[in-house]
Amino acid sequence: MRSIYTDLAREAVELDPRLEGVTEEEEKDGEIGISRIRVSTEQAAQRLKKREGNYITLEAPSLVMRPLELFERLSKRIAEELTRLLPNLAENATVLIAGLGNRGITSDSLGPRVVEQLFVTRHITQLMPEAFDHPLRSVCAIAPGVLGVTGVETVEIIKGIKEHVKPDIIIAIDSLAARRSVRIGTTVQIADTGISPGSGVGNMRAGIDSETLGVKVVAIGIPLVVYAATVAQDTIELIADETGLHNDEEKLKELAEKVISEHMGPMIMTPKDIDCMVNDMSRIIADGINMAIHTKDYDDIRALVT
Amino acid sequence: MRSIYTDLAREAVELDPRLEGVTEEEEKDGEIGISRIRVSTEQAAQRLKKREGNYITLEAPSLVMRPLELFERLSKRIAEELTRLLPNLAENATVLIAGLGNRGITSDSLGPRVVEQLFVTRHITQLMPEAFDHPLRSVCAIAPGVLGVTGVETVEIIKGIKEHVKPDIIIAIDSLAARRSVRIGTTVQIADTGISPGSGVGNMRAGIDSETLGVKVVAIGIPLVVYAATVAQDTIELIADETGLHNDEEKLKELAEKVISEHMGPMIMTPKDIDCMVNDMSRIIADGINMAIHTKDYDDIRALVT
């Protein structure tokens, strides 16, 4: 009966803790917990509904207090993890960054907002390559919108740009859905697997990954919602555990459907101050990406791109 | 054990259907259902946690389809109901409209957004009273902000303005919380009771009503969230009904607390497209108020106030 939805590999593993083909290592960087999950078999991938590859999860529950130093610390950690995932990125590589999601829906706007804060340099490296005395990475960035707003599959828009730009790597940013509300706005998932069909808060049917795009895709996401249906399922299972109702699967299913249809429809759960949270988190991710890709002095680039 | 929270008198009555001191009449205006509840005794008011007075509830579930004619129909209905509630409003009356809530939190921004769309005329009636050949109502409007952002109690800000402006009537607009998600963005509550302490999505401790302000206060609200804690309570009671757990109140309480603390924290449930919904609904209310107060030709006034 399990139909609890999560975009986080770490939560999928929590629900299925002793699965073969999955390894997880944990470490600590001050207030930031780091988990490194590797899904290494096709069976594990199918069971978890998370494709084979590496998932790095950064968790910092104290982010809800909005401490400025932790913002900075987290940006740096994101930069370090990205750098580790891209060990051979050339000094003059081209990087295409895609901010997925719908700018007009706060809980789905992380990707487009990150894109607005990136230091984009491709037009400079093309038009005035002599502007710098050292090689500069060529960054371009796009917020392709969502199918319901554009009428075009997101992957097709990215594919068109990719064919023109010929990037060495694509980084895709997306809003995620978690199972537990405590992870909203406090967790960052970085994966070398791209983005799977059907995941994300928006609806995409084709994967945004190396298979469809022919180039490595690193995905960075932050959970910003819990689907209301997930809460209902989860609540009912919890109660089943407590009451011994567990054997009566038919009844449980019926109860879940009743709760969902009466209370939840297509609802999402978010913190009340989601607007402020998306604002903070998009800045943290943009800073992390800017640091990872432009290892040279910020302000030099900033003066040029402004 | 009941602790299900709702700002809607209609939902409070649904939970307590045969209460003495409460009458309810229903009618139909096309797709809009209209309920008129009267709470007429102090006991009923305490039991429902809704003070004595009249509550008009307009429900139009098909609003979720965003049909333009229904938007217009609903604006007109709001105008008609307001006009009925204010039978003796003089042709040259002064009306103060307060848009409560936090502009920076989408689900709490209804009030401030309505205010931005009102036809404000007080400065014209004061500076160029001869601009019209008939008496014009003097409208002023304020979005006082919320305590957490201003550091000042909302009611005190309104009181200061009221003392200067000396309005004949105050209309307060606020975002509400409902019990059932189906009512989000599809229901309008108009009450002649003002706004009670502790209600609304924001937190206000003093009432915004004739008692504190010395002038009649009409409140207009639209539910935009369901508190996650309400969902949990409600789900657990539903399951209790189904499973016969009902007698074991201690256990139920424990379950509810577990669910809320694990899944919900201070979360709210909203539709995914809350941004769009607040936009539409604020326009509908502003149009309704503009029509009710400025019975004369729109475009004449519009040309002056722009």
Next chain:
Amino acid sequence: MRSIYTDLAREAVELDPRLEGVTEEEEKDGEIGISRIRVSTEQAAQRLKKREGNYITLEAPSLVMRPLELFERLSKRIAEELTRLLPNLAENATVLIAGLGNRGITSDSLGPRVVEQLFVTRHITQLMPEAFDHPLRSVCAIAPGVLGVTGVETVEIIKGIKEHVKPDIIIAIDSLAARRSVRIGTTVQIADTGISPGSGVGNMRAGIDSETLGVKVVAIGIPLVVYAATVAQDTIELIADETGLHNDEEKLKELAEKVISEHMGPMIMTPKDIDCMVNDMSRIIADGINMAIHTKDYDDIRALVT
């Protein structure tokens, strides 16, 4: 010495009134003045810096009063003109709409804002072609961003999408610059020529037209700024006329440069309420396009796309 910049063919013709190869017809539709300019020779095109083709200019100075009926009237007029420009558009044609400009710069945000308000249907016609009992036009829409933000030439992003979508027609929306401030927010230009290199408030170097894209491009634009440098040039010429300084071209040039560098830098002139104006005008254009393309009942489509 002429270096007064305008995106409006009508203003270019005003500056060069008796040019051969240019015809202009005027008519009136209530408060809306309509001018139809045809540039029919290469020489005229070079002289005017407006390529060969048809330019329809709708002017409604009373728009500054924000009268609602005129908004509606103008939307209908835009729909009629678009329909005339696209006489053979099949009932099941595919239309790609590109909203050019920078969403984050108010005076350049017309295109992206129009796109947000379009009825996009391509995903419905593809996934559930049976949803309608008559052929439905397939509309898709994109806001490609500007070079300085994406690092990718706008035309290349559109080209990539066009190759996937294979539209019968492309409609491009853009913010324009005018010579006279009275035209800001009161004028609509519709052209069957596409968008020329270097025009628009944003900077694009490659044209967005049938030559680069291989499909007819209709451009719709509204002037939202006057470049400050245009004002300076224009002022100095006016004074030269009045004072007889005209013969002293060197001195005039020097004066203009002094004024521009001291006062104007890269400044634009806009009305103070540009935010409100862009809002109104984007809605008017979106309504016009929606009407022209979806000749069938609005609300039917709206219910599907929401």
Next chain:
Amino acid sequence: MRSIYTDLAREAVELDPRLEGVTEEEEKDGEIGISRIRVSTEQAAQRLKKREGNYITLEAPSLVMRPLELFERLSKRIAEELTRLLPNLAENATVLIAGLGNRGITSDSLGPRVVEQLFVTRHITQLMPEAFDHPLRSVCAIAPGVLGVTGVETVEIIKGIKEHVKPDIIIAIDSLAARRSVRIGTTVQIADTGISPGSGVGNMRAGIDSETLGVKVVAIGIPLVVYAATVAQDTIELIADETGLHNDEEKLKELAEKVISEHMGPMIMTPKDIDCMVNDMSRIIADGINMAIHTKDYDDIRALVT
């Protein structure tokens, strides 16, 4: 004939350099130029249209490059200057901050945006005075809106709040108009005189100062526009100087009126990226005020107010 408008005392003095009753001192803090003007006679005040008192002007032309360290440096400088202006502010003083202007008009939105970023503490100091082991200043903040939107004079709204809150000092933030475009977004004016009638981008007729409010008012402003009429006047005077037309005052006046009515109407000149500039500058001011008032550790307070 002089009718060049500026809100900056420094620009008024530039136009009238050797006026009696005015002293000016200049110093340098890295890239920030600091001017301290003192207007000490009634005659000088009338001539400059700037009331008696102290005007500190911080100028940092390289702000247009958006260098992050300069942002920080400028915030600190603002904090230092505020601290100097308020030498006797008690450790537990109450401070009321008023963000003037219209949130919906980008070039007039500085005040309301600063207010959104302040650390407001009055509700904490009132409700849980024991939250800190040392005295905490009590900050409250309001964005009262503008007369055209609220229908109520700004000063009356502030007066109402002041009477309830009883602040020791009021700080008013406002968008200013400059004479020279180079000062837009690069200059901060801090004055101990309050805000005069008729100044500011918005229109206020009553002063917001110690006379009307009975408590000291410090004003902080940043020029974000040049009025188009100022540009025209200035251009024509410049040309008059060059051409010897100066004696013919009638003719000059006529020319100015012609230019203004043909080209400029009620236009403003701003940089194209005014949206981004207001964003940056509001943060710089808010940081400066937060530092000046809350001399204690930021993050402690931040954790409480979030």
